[in-house]
Amino acid sequence: MSARIADLLSEGMKVLGAAGIEAPGREARLLLAIAAKVPPAVMIGFPERPVDDSGVAGYRELVRRRADREPVSHLTGEREFWSLPFFVSRDVLDPRPDSEALIAAVLGEVGDRGADLRILDLGTGSGCLLLTLLRELPNALGWAIDLSAAALAIAGRNAARLGLGDRVAFREGAWTAALTAADPATFDLIVSNPPYIPSGDIAGLAPEVARHEPRLALDGGMDGLEAYRGLAPLLWRHLAPDGLVALEIGLGQAESVSELMTAAGLVPAGRARDLAGRERCLLFRRP
Template sequence: MSGVRAPVAVETGETVEQALAAGGARLRDAGVEAPRRDALLLLAAMLAVAPDTLRMRPERPLDAAERSAFETVLARRAGREPVSRIVGVREFWSLPFKITRDTLDPRADSETLIDAVLARIGDRNAPLDILDLGTGSGCLLLALLSELPAARGLGVDISEAALQVARENAAALDLSGRANFLRASWGAALGGAWQVIVSNPPYILSGELPDLAPEVQDFDPPVALAGGPDGLDAYRALAPEIARLMAPGGLAALEIGTTQIDSVEMLLRAAGLQDVGRERDLAGNWRCLLAGNAARPADWRK
């Protein structure tokens, strides 16, 4: 035998239940909205087990290394960094997406766009070309490609660092063969005729940025949030480009802020597009505006 010994786990005398109680209290004092849930998610991630596994073993003792790792992530959450950013992954459309400081943390509300597009596709095996303007982590494009086996797509973003994350997500989801990514400002560098165009552009009004929760204001990239004085800067740029790039009978799905639906509809109409549908998110707010062009719907559409 060599003299090398396995490190001895030093018991702290603290159980999972005690650590969660203390961690939850600390997060509550820091103003975190769901402190106990977040403490559980973080401890589970640190121990590399499912949260339910941990819930079923409240008496499990923590050793010193585990307690110290939990302490580190608790401090980050107490500084209002979102759990998803601490663990580096966000689930979107039931798929895992890597996120970094360069990507927006995908929101569940954005799944409204995926539902809206899929609901209007009659033939899911059609060889569609999908364009995602402002792709960030790639979540919209890759979620659609995961449902549409013959579709191909292009994700565009102004941020090369975000595109690098989107490429990694495409590879991890085994979608690299059907997804390309390009650094550009919206559709300016593009041509072609795209059957499906999706975009979740920055749409927060300049005056509302200071009121955002610290989780958003301090951790989402500003370029993913700031929509200008009235929140509509990106839509003004996007409307004519979507009209130019849309295939006859194509479909565009735009995410919008809760009060922006009529203003965005006017911008799209001024660019020659038609409002072909509106969808609410789970909270009942208008979240998605669908636009088409004057041509009759194509055969892949319902």
């Protein structure tokens, strides 16, 4: 049955607050706007207005899911990154503002943005890194690799949405083993946001991450460095001379990851910090 806007917001705030949501009022308004298409101005100016049965049912379902700490992006099905819209689901990591540090660092290193670059993205997930770079580098081509077929499906949808479907090839498999004989042997730019959370730390992450994002994309092994150990020799092998590698890293991992890459023959080329001032991206070149 229908219900008033004010009553629904009050109901949602109580449920979300009890679930530990930090701003239950704001999120209740957001969910009502999504489910019942009620503009914020109407919620404020006309709280006595009724919401129809369909809107009430949809709103209560979204409140239930959010109270289970499902990310809002999963409720809407999309997330913004570098001012671009990306489809997301529980099969991919949410694109995060911190990862934009990698994009900015790469663009700062690319001399000619109109060059015919070959870009490889290892563990592409939603495709946010590769597709954003392809938007900024209009003559570049991309190869996106992921172990998850479901993640590649999301990345493919994002490529189509952004008009980049004809400039990217998708490969399912483990790192560079997924490349085919028809693919380039080396690349001008390789990017990766590999799993880097120590296995024992995952349970302590925010519920939105620990319970609703893919463990495959989070779990970096006992010390969080397992993926980097596997990547180091592959990066050297598949990077063109004077090519650039950009790796996202976790808190406190800069020195350890740098040691792994330099031991494989790569040369440090810079570091970038995220919005909180933490080292978030490492750059390397092949001499």
